[in-house]
Amino acid sequence: MTTHGVPILKKISDSDRTVASSEEDVRGRKVCGAAGDDLGTVEDLLIDEEEGKVRFLLVGHGGFLGIGEKSSFVPVDAVTRVTEDRVYVDRSREHVAGAPAYDPGLVDETSYYGQVYDHYGYGPFWGPGYVYPGFPLFRP
Numbered sequence: 001m002t003t004h005g006v007p008i009l010k011k012i013s014d015s016d017r018t019v020a021s022s023e024e025d026v027r028g029r030k031v032c033g034a035a036g037d038d039l040g041t042v043e044d045l046l047i048d049e050e051e052g053k054v055r056f057l058l059v060g061h062g063g064f065l066g067i068g069e070k071s072s073f074v075p076v077d078a079v080t081r082v083t084e085d086r087v088y089v090d091r092s093r094e095h096v097a098g099a100p101a102y103d104p105g106l107v108d109e110t111s112y113y114g115q116v117y118d119h120y121g122y123g124p125f126w127g128p129g130y131v132y133p134g135f136p137l138f139r140p
Contacts, residue, residue: 006110006126009055012045017052019045030086031059031074037093043071048125053132055125056116057087061097071102077122077133091120 012019012027019025031039040061045054056073074089074096081088089096100115117124124130 006113006124007048007050009046009048009113011058012047012054015047015049017047017049026057026082026087029082031057031061031096032086032088033092033096034080034088034090035092039089039091039093039096042087046073053125058102059096061093070097072096072099073102073116074099075117075120075122075125078120079133095120 019027026042027044029042031042033039040059042057043060044058046056046058047053048055054076056075057079058071059074060069060071062070074091078089078091079087080090099119100112103112114124125132
């Protein structure tokens, strides 16, 4: 299903899909920035069910004991490396914290996805010439 040519994305936790294997599931792993700084934790994966691909990591960051925590999407295009307990992205803590905030009322909005891609400086996955990063860990 698409909205204006853009597939509707869904949190993997709200779908009937699973990650290929438990070793490949990055949910719960720490997210680290380009300088190795702690950016938060992967809370969920936003998937394109039509193509069976992960498009965004839902990263929770900030706050204390769950108060004031913010969630935002990080495109899989920003991931540079995945280890047993961490996911590394090519942005700083400030950059990720400045991303458009996750709003459950907007997750199916093309404009919201576009804002996230603009913030990170990547072309959107629905655009011409887009090439999926192909990380082996992003197979729902």
